[in-house]
Amino acid sequence: MIPSQQDVQQAFERVAPHVHQTPVLTSRLLDELSGASIFFKCENFQKMGAFKMRGAINAILQLPQADRAKGVVTHSSGNFAQAVSLAAKNLGIPAHIVMPNNAPQVKKDAVISYGGIIYESEATIAARQTMASQIQDKTGATFLHPSNDIDVILGQGTAAIELLQKHPSLQCIITPVGGGGLLAGSALAAKYFGSSVNVYGGEPLNADDAYRSFHSGEIQYNSQVHTIADGLRTHLGDKNFPIIKTLVTDIIRVEEQEIIAAMKLLWERLKIIIEPSCAVPFAALLKDKKTFAGKKVGIVLSGGNVDLTSLPF
Amino acid sequence: MIPSQQDVQQAFERVAPHVHQTPVLTSRLLDELSGASIFFKCENFQKMGAFKMRGAINAILQLPQADRAKGVVTHSSGNFAQAVSLAAKNLGIPAHIVMPNNAPQVKKDAVISYGGIIYESEATIAARQTMASQIQDKTGATFLHPSNDIDVILGQGTAAIELLQKHPSLQCIITPVGGGGLLAGSALAAKYFGSSVNVYGGEPLNADDAYRSFHSGEIQYNSQVHTIADGLRTHLGDKNFPIIKTLVTDIIRVEEQEIIAAMKLLWERLKIIIEPSCAVPFAALLKDKKTFAGKKVGIVLSGGNVDLTSLPF
Numbered sequence: 001m002i003p004s005q006q007d008v009q010q011a012f013e014r015v016a017p018h019v020h021q022t023p024v025l026t027s028r029l030l031d032e033l034s035g036a037s038i039f040f041k042c043e044n045f046q047k048m049g050a051f052k053m054r055g056a057i058n059a060i061l062q063l064p065q066a067d068r069a070k071g072v073v074t075h076s077s078g079n080f081a082q083a084v085s086l087a088a089k090n091l092g093i094p095a096h097i098v099m100p101n102n103a104p105q106v107k108k109d110a111v112i113s114y115g116g117i118i119y120e121s122e123a124t125i126a127a128r129q130t131m132a133s134q135i136q137d138k139t140g141a142t143f144l145h146p147s148n149d150i151d152v153i154l155g156q157g158t159a160a161i162e163l164l165q166k167h168p169s170l171q172c173i174i175t176p177v178g179g180g181g182l183l184a185g186s187a188l189a190a191k192y193f194g195s196s197v198n199v200y201g202g203e204p205l206n207a208d209d210a211y212r213s214f215h216s217g218e219i220q221y222n223s224q225v226h227t228i229a230d231g232l233r234t235h236l237g238d239k240n241f242p243i244i245k246t247l248v249t250d251i252i253r254v255e256e257q258e259i260i261a262a263m264k265l266l267w268e269r270l271k272i273i274i275e276p277s278c279a280v281p282f283a284a285l286l287k288d289k290k291t292f293a294g295k296k297v298g299i300v301l302s303g304g305n306v307d308l309t310s311l312p313f
Numbered sequence: 314m315i316p317s318q319q320d321v322q323q324a325f326e327r328v329a330p331h332v333h334q335t336p337v338l339t340s341r342l343l344d345e346l347s348g349a350s351i352f353f354k355c356e357n358f359q360k361m362g363a364f365k366m367r368g369a370i371n372a373i374l375q376l377p378q379a380d381r382a383k384g385v386v387t388h389s390s391g392n393f394a395q396a397v398s399l400a401a402k403n404l405g406i407p408a409h410i411v412m413p414n415n416a417p418q419v420k421k422d423a424v425i426s427y428g429g430i431i432y433e434s435e436a437t438i439a440a441r442q443t444m445a446s447q448i449q450d451k452t453g454a455t456f457l458h459p460s461n462d463i464d465v466i467l468g469q470g471t472a473a474i475e476l477l478q479k480h481p482s483l484q485c486i487i488t489p490v491g492g493g494g495l496l497a498g499s500a501l502a503a504k505y506f507g508s509s510v511n512v513y514g515g516e517p518l519n520a521d522d523a524y525r526s527f528h529s530g531e532i533q534y535n536s537q538v539h540t541i542a543d544g545l546r547t548h549l550g551d552k553n554f555p556i557i558k559t560l561v562t563d564i565i566r567v568e569e570q571e572i573i574a575a576m577k578l579l580w581e582r583l584k585i586i587i588e589p590s591c592a593v594p595f596a597a598l599l600k601d602k603k604t605f606a607g608k609k610v611g612i613v614l615s616g617g618n619v620d621l622t623s624l625p626f
Contacts, residue, residue: 023336025358044584045338264621271357271617273584304584308577313621 001242003154005192011058011154012161018057018090020046022159024166027269034285036292039170040266041163044274044304048114051159051302052083052146055181058155059144060087068093070140075121075128077103078231079303080146085116096135098128106307147179148237157185163298164193172291173298174281177201177210177251178232180240186300187247198249200291202284204228204259209235211251214244228312229259231277231303252284259283260312266301276312278302314555316467318505324371324467325474331370331403333359335472337479340582347598349605352483353579354476357587357617361427364472364615365396365459368494371468372457373400381406383453388434388441390416391544392616393459398429409448411441419620460492461550470498476611477506485604486611487594490514490523490564491545493553499613500560511562513604515597517541517572522548524564527557541625542572544590544616565597572596573625579614589625591615 025040043051060072071094074084081097088095097116099108100123111118121131136143145152159182160173173190177183183201190197203210204227212220213236225233236244254262263279266272281299285292338353356364373385384407387397394410401408410429412421413436424431434444449456458465472495473486486503490496496514503510516523517540525533526549538546549557567575576592579585594612598605 049584267586267621271362271586273580273586308580308624308626311621311624 002246003150003188007154008157008161008188008192011151012158014061015054015058015155015158018087019054019158021162022046024163025270025272030265030269034292035289036285036295036297038285039163039167039296039298040270041159041298041300042272043159044272044278044301048079048082048086049303049305050079050083051156051182051300052079053087054158055152055155055185056080056083056087056144059149059151060091060093062151063142067142070142071096072144073098073132073135073139073141074144074146075099075132076146077107079305081107081116082110082114082305084144085111085114089115094141096139096141098131098135100128110305145237147181147234148239150239153181153185153240153243154188155185156182157189159300160186160189160298161193163300164189164197167296167298168195169296170194170197170298171295172198172200173300174200174202174284175300176229176232176277176280176302177203178277179234180210180236180244182300182302183248184240184243187243191247199247200249200284201244201251202281203251203253204232204280205253205255207233208253210244211253213241214248214251217245227259228256229277229280231275232280252288254280254283254287258287262286264313272301273304273306274301275303275306278304315559316463316501320467321470321474321501321505324464325471327374328367328371328468328471331400332367332471334475335359337476338583338585343578343582347605348602349598349608349610351598352476352480352609352611353583354472354611354613355585356472357585357591357614361392361395361399362616362618363392363396364469364495364613365392366400367471368459368465368468368498369393369396369400369457372462372464373404373406375464376455380453380455383455384409385457386411386445386448386452386454387457387459388412388445389459390420392618394420394424394429395427395618397457398424398427402428407454409452409454411444411448413441423618458550460494460547461552463552466494466498466553466556467501468498469495470502472613473499473502473611474506476613477502477510480609480611481508482609483507483510483611484608485511485513486613487513487515487597488613489542489545489590489593489615490516491590492547493523493549493557495613495615496523496561497553497556500556504560512560513562513597514557514564515594516564516566517545517593518566518568520546521566523557524566526554527561527564530558540572541569542590542593544588545593565601567593567596567600571600575599577626585614586617586619587614588616588619591617
């Protein structure tokens with residue numbers, strides 16, 4: 001179930017020419033505040049503004065040439081829709097994006113700006129899946145899942161590989177955990193490219209399915225998802241959970257106010273724009289300072305696509 | 314009146330160990346929008362969040378050892394107060410900061426966090442100057458001017474030197490112009506480290522003293538300064554104006570709405586936090602696209618210290 005070192009290495013080489021090698025930022029003040037030495041991997045500066053570009057590129061590049069030419073389809077209202085649109089555009093193939101009819105116009109505009117073809121469906125998961133299936137039947141396009149797909153997982157992990165190549169002595173890595181693709185990919189990166197790196201997921205308490213899954217050994221679901229971290233409302237899947245279960249050290253849960261405070265602190269001190277979901281790992285570090293005290297900690301800042309006109313502070 | 318190549322080179326070497334070599338960002342979308350190839354020098358990531366750290370460090374390092382030990386004094390409510398505080402702290406000397414008694418608490422807190430000693434004065438320029446003189450008399454501290462001081466000017470110019478070293482084929486550089494230190498320093502950098510670089514200042518129309526000074530040949534003043542670009546409300550001085558008059562190509566004026574729109578665009582597309590003043594050179598480029606069409610343009614993003622709870626959009 002666990003991809004090999006060769007799988008991980010090949011994904012890294014495959015993805016590298018198609019993405020930005022994003023910078024790593026540090027802050028003396030945030031180090032003092034947290035008691036750790038933190039290395040922030042800025043995937044908010046990635047193409048289309050989030051790490052999801054990496055998984056989308058890798059998954060499309062892994063398609064057989066004949067399938068690839070027929071395009072790809074996904075249903076998403078978030079960063080993965082933009083990532084698939086831009087990755088497909090850059091590789092010269094069509095991207096069919098099913099979006100709920102209540103998706104904000106700003107998200108539709110972003111998909112359109114990256115060349116995605118939008119199909120509006122009813123706002124239920126079932127309606128979205130049905131429409132995606134219809135598009136597959138009609139066009140021969142391949143369905144891409146945003147997190148429960150080995151090639152997507154391997155692609156997402158390439159951010160942590162870059163981070164470890166630049167800072168090989170990292171002792172911990174923390175990423176957000178929503179669908180689980182980034183956390184699973186980062187855990188694979190740490191296994192093969194780090195030396196004894198402990199990998200943690202940061203998760204909103206209000207959508208703590210990954211925490212409950214990790215501690216029960218079975219995939220759990222959220223009955224409600226009242227969190228500002230809108231990228232972390234989804235649940236794990238059968239492709240990424242075995243990797244997470246085997247390679248991750250723990251999941252740390254944080255409250256809404258902790259997420260907002262961490263987000264504000266990162267904006268103020270790093271002078272960068274990050275999404276609420278993106279602040280969750282730093283909030284987790286601040287919540288559990290003892291675990292990270294005196295250690296070199298890598299944090300993957302996952303994305304920067306945020307509506308500037310409705311900030312939580 | 315114009316510092317020599319050796320002066321500029323020595324300032325660069327003097328300042329380098331004490332500041333961040335800040336990253337340079339590019340954006341395909343902003344290039345498409347503007348018709349130019351833009352290289353953004355991110356001084357918002359500088360220590361204390363602005364290029365002013367460079368001038369403060371250089372000016373303090375240039376003081377004779379006996380004077381330096383007695384500390385420095387300035388009157389400012391903005392970035393220069395923070396820069397002098399942090400530079401002095403890093404060099405182990407006291408920084409006396411005169412601030413108007415109506416300065417926002419957040420600005421006082423920033424100065425205190427960097428170790429500056431605050432003295433509250435009445436809010437008039439005369440009262441501030443009087444108090445600064447009293448502190449000089451009492452402590453033997455040296456007064457530092459935020460822009461009209463050759464060592465400050467040489468320090469501010471080191472950002473443009475870094476930019477030109479990384480991108481030697483730049484054809485234009487645009488900086489904001491307020492007191493004139495950054496513009497004069499950047500013009501010196503371009504003269505000695507670039508090859509035929511045209512240097513422009515971007516200025517708010519509502520505080521266009523530098524434009525009027527440049528075109529009249531005499532230092533002009535603002536009768537009102539109703540601009541969101543709060544770092545650009547001051548006027549030129551007798552040390553920097555001769556440099557600007559001789560080496561700068563032109564000053565481009567922009568309206569308030571253009572500044573706000575440019576600021577929002579930089580936040581959204583570069584995913585970085587910049588001050589309103591900092592958006593003025595990019596607004597100037599967008600206003601005068603013809604001048605920069607097809608050219609490689611460096612823009613110094615001057616700082617990122619902004620109150621996140623009162624944004625103009």
